[in-house]
Amino acid sequence: MDRRPRSFYVLAAFFALFVLFLYGPILTIGILSFQGPEGGLTFPMNGLSLHWFRDLFQQQAVGDIWGAFGRSTTLGLMVMITTVVVSVMAGLAFRKRFYGSGLLFYAAITSLVIPSILISLGVGLIFNQLGLKVHWASSGFGAQLTWTLPFGLLIMFAVFNRFDKSYEEAARDQGASAWQTIRYVVLPIIAPSLIGVALFGFTLSYDEFARTLLTAGSYNTLPLEIFGMTTNVTTPVIYALGTLTTLFSFLVIGAFLLGTWVIGRRRARLGSDAGSAL
C-alpha cells in the first residue's frame, strides 16, 4: 500500500470537523440536560442532577409528553408497515414499465419536493370542507405517507437496479408461478433492503413535523409537542426530553442496523435455502 498523500490528512481533519459539527450540538444538550435544579439553558453547569429527567416522569405541567410519545410511536409503526408494503408493490410495478408509469414516477417525485406546508394546508382544507375532523391516525397518517413513500420508492429503485434478473428467470424456468417467484426468490433477496425502507418509514414519521402540523388534530405527536414547548418552556426540561427522544432514535436506528447485519450474517452462514419452496 503506497503512502497516503498530504491531502488525505487535510481531508480527514475536515471530515472530523464535519462530524463534530453534526454531533457537537446534540452532545451539548445531552450534557446540559443533567443541569442542577437551579441551572439554566446555557453553561455553566449549576451542579449535576437528574432533576430535569425526573420532571419529565412526573405529572406534566407542560403538556402530555408520554401521550404524545405513544401516539408518535404508534403512528411511526403504522407508517412503517404501510411504507414497506406499498413501496415493494410499487417497486415491482415499476419494473414492468407499464403505461403511465412515468407520470406516476413524477407524481412521487413531486410528493418528495413539494413544500411540506402545502400538504399540511391542503389536507387540512379538504378535511375541513368535508366536515371531517383531522386526526393523527387519519389525515396525519396520509400526510406523512406523502413524505415516506417517495423515499421507500427511491430505495426500491436502487434495489431493483442492482437486482440480477437471472434468479427470476431460473425460478420461472423451473416452473415457479409469478407469485412463487416473488415470495421465494425476490423477497428473500431484497429482505435486507426492506429493513432499510422500514427504518426510513419509522424514523421519518416519528420525527415528522411540517406535514403533520395542520393534520394531527387536537392530539399532538411528539415533535409537535416539543415544538410547542420551545415557545413556553425555559428550563432544561426541554433538553432532557430532547436527549431522551434522541436516545430513543439512536436505539431504533441501532436495532435496524443490527437487524440488517444479522440477516447478512445468517445468509452468509446458511448459504442457500434452495428447495424450501417445494
Next chain:
Amino acid sequence: MGADLLRNRHVLGWLQAAPLTLVLLGFLVAPIVMIVIVSFWGATEFSIYPAFLWDNYDFLFSSPVTYKVFWATFKYAFITWALTLAIGFTVAYFLAFHVRSLTIQIALFLLCTIPFWTSNIIRMISWIPFLGRNGIANQTLISWGVIDEPLEWLLYSDFSVILAFVHLYTLFMVVPIFNTMMRIDKSLLEAARDNGASGLQTLVHVIVPLTTPGIMIGTIFVVTLVMGDFITVRFMSGSQRANVGRLISNDIALLQYPSAAATAVVLLCTVLIVIAILLRFVNIRKEL
C-alpha cells in the same frame, strides 16, 4: 380471460402500483387541487367562502412584501446550496477516494447519515446553548480575547438560520454524491494519472463531471427543502426573518386560508420550475 388480463403487464403494473397511486391521489393531488380552488375563494375575519376572485393574487403581486420574501427565500436557498455542496462534496470525496477499507467507509458513511433519522426540531434547539448571548461560542471567543462583548448576531439572525439549514441538510448532498462517486470506475482515475494528470486535474476533469448526477440530486433535495421551509426560519431567527413558507404559515395562523393558498400556489410553481430545470441534467431513476 381474467388470467389473461392479469398477465398483461400494464394491468398488473397498475394493480401493484394502486396503493401508491391512491395515497398520492388522496394526499398529494387532491390537496394541490384544493389549494388551487381555495386560492380563488374569499375570506372574512373568521371564515372562508367559495367564490371566484382574483383578489388574493392581486394582493399578493401588488405587495412589496411578497417580492422581499421571495427574494429572501431564494437567498437562503442559494447560500445554503453553495455551502452544503462545498461541504458535502468534500466529505463524499474523502469517503469515496481516501478511505480504503470498505468497512470503514460504510461505518463513516453511517456516522454521517444517522442524524438524518433523528428529530430536526431537537437538532435546531441544540444550537441555542451554542449561539446564545451567554452561549459556548461567545464565552469561548471572549476567553480567547478575540472579542470583548458577546456577538449579538450569532443567534436569531440570517447567520443562525443558514447555519441550521447547513447542519440539517448537508446529508442530502453527501449521500447522493457519495453514491455516484462509489460507482466511478477506479481504472478511469488510474488512466488519468498514467496520462500525467495531476490530482487537481483528475478531480476537475474526471471526478466532477462523473459526479454531476449526484450533485444534481443533492441540489434538488437541498433547494426544495430550503425553499419550502417555514419552521427553521421561524425558530432560528426568533421570528425576526421571513421566507415564503412563513408568509403562508402566518396566514394560516390568522385563518386567512385563501390568501395562504394563493401564496402556496405561487411557491409551488416556483419550486416546480426550479426542479424541472434541474431534472434536465439528470435521470433520477437511472442514477439510484
